[in-house]
Amino acid sequence: MELQVGRIIRSSTTRFAVGCQVLRPQVPAFGSLVKVPAVGCDQIYGLIHDVRMEDDPFVQQVAALDSPPAEVIEDQRRRQVPIEVGVLVVGYQHQGEIYHRLPPQPPLSLDVLHTCTSEELVAFTGQFDYFRLVLDNRDLPADEMLAANLRAAAEARGGGGEGFRLSAGRELARLLALDLYRLDAILRRIRP
């Protein structure tokens, strides 16, 4: 099922940020595959790498109280400053084909970001070319994000997706042959 995550507030070719008002169960979830329509192609795919709540002066004051009144906390849930969701671009779809490359143009601000369905997740993770786009970001929790994405993709395949986990693991072993500790950490996160 497709769910709306929020609207784009900032974007570039490699990453963009989305603002949303409230957190719902499972949305937005760390490492999940999301999509946004784009100008030069059908849609751009990304992985959620960060969910962030900025403070404002009022929150700081309330937080200092011993026991803030319940209505104030309830009021804070409908925020003035939106929750910011960071998305890493991992590919795009053009004329029905999925490409694990950076899109020609970034998404535009206020475009709507949606979660992907299980079918889309399965289709997108049919190849592993996007691993490099994820693993190269050393400033992000790239390994955790990829592991979360792979776990979701394995589940989406049903039956625990053991074959999928194995082939993804082997591709990781190939890419991370020179960094065995990093490889070991990811493999432990995706094992069934």
Add this chain to the structure above:
Amino acid sequence: MSEENSALDDFFSKRPPAAEMQTESHPLGIVVGGSLSKGLDVKLDRSAVVEGMAVGRYVVVRGQTGRRFFSIITDVALDSTNPGIEKAPPDTSDPFLAQVHQGTSTFGRLEVSPMLVLDRDSDEPKPVKTVPAHFAPVYEATEEDVNHVFGAEDERHFYVGAPLDMENVRVHLDLGRFVERSSGVFGKSGTGKTFLTRTLLAGIIRQSSAVNLIFDMHNEYGWESQAEGKHKVKGLRQLFPGKVSVMTLDAESSRRRSSKVDFEVRIGYDQIEPEDVDMLSNMLGLSDVQIGALYYLRRRLGKSWIEKLLAEGEAGEEGPTELDILLDEGKLHGGTLGAIQRKLGMFRRFGFLQPRATEDVVGKIMEYLDREINVILEFGRYGSTLEAYILVANYLTRRIHQRYVHRKEEALGREMEEPTPLVITIEEAHKFLDPSIARQTIFGTIARELRKYNVTLLIVDQRPSGIDEEVMSQIGTRVTALLDNEADIRAVFTGVSGASELRQVLARLDTRQQALILGHAVPMPVVVQTRTYGPELYAEVGHVEGDALQEKHRKNVHMMQGDEDFEGFD
């Protein structure tokens, strides 16, 4: 004809072409490096089981141009993409981690040595002169491939065994080429050298590639002998009655073993020349001076020199003998003479030596060989006396070789028929071909002159490192059972190109019924599970016994007399 074929094809549906059928099988791995001189490196595919590989097995590398490189596995190794994995191995108790790493970060590697190349549209394997490119797929050789290389059994080719793990494939030895040059059967004791030799000899006799003279040290070739499993195996004479003749030096031993003997060999003292004794110099400890004295004594004392020398040792002579005169003249030193007499005293113990020759043994043997009857000379109890073995082998070979040289030269001069090729089988060959004597002895000469005079050697030995290097390099075909001494292994590969890779193969042979054959008579080195010397082989060489014999008898009777209920035509 072609129409007929197509009709059949319609009926049975066309068979896929051979090449297509083979590509369906999964490759073992891909070539990732290597060279022609050092062999190819093959990274094993994840699906290939490292433990399932074995040195000595065949693989086929498919090159880009349709060429197929027929290769032999020379080493199996473990490798990893990152050496760090050896220091900090992953937690393989987790099946997932183990499965991921297996074949990805850690994998098996093969070293294979390309031997022959089969061109796309040529049927004849050629020696390899190049290597396949990177990532060429490597397949296990199919039975068809191996058969292709080792040819079918025919008049010249004799089935010697099956390649490792290919029971249905037959490796054939080109016996014509086998006897063309001197050959060797090597292996440490207990590895089945004798069985191998007997099999090879049976092949040579059956296909009449050459006539054999076998110096049978341990009485194993002529008549029945016991295998290690306590069962009896048939001797060559039993398999080829009429084509094999057994002679003996020790009639008593032959009788005890109820070996059928045609002739008892006796050599007269007067037939022995100093050259025959010279061969024993190492064993008897004769110094150069003493050897010189032998020749001198022969000149002075004439034909009966040994008799006179030995008689001198015995007391009771009257008056000054010829030897006393020589001593008085100062031509001979008393110490030297004493030493010679003492050392030659051993001849008295050799029952086959007698003061005067009554028969021409060499002539007799030649007579048999001329009639293409193979001669086995049993040594009986003298087989355990190396001196006797060497003396007799050398004595006979020198003279027979001389006659062959004579005949061959005659044949060249007058365009007469050449003498039948002769193969002389000697055991404990390193005693004859020791570097210090190989240059002078007849066996060294025969090995070096190749087939010039139609005489070649079949050397059976457990210590090839003791054989002169020059002789070893002239050995055409080497059949080698397990050897584990480094020097012996090196010796076997003397004069063989690309030998370094094959060493591993040799050192890893089973102790029984496995042999590496390389050289002139096979297109490429091959490890075989040698065929069993037993009923199957007996039958193949035409020997019938038991029920089969009864059946043959019945058939013959039937041919002569017709059916039992046949009452005549009228």
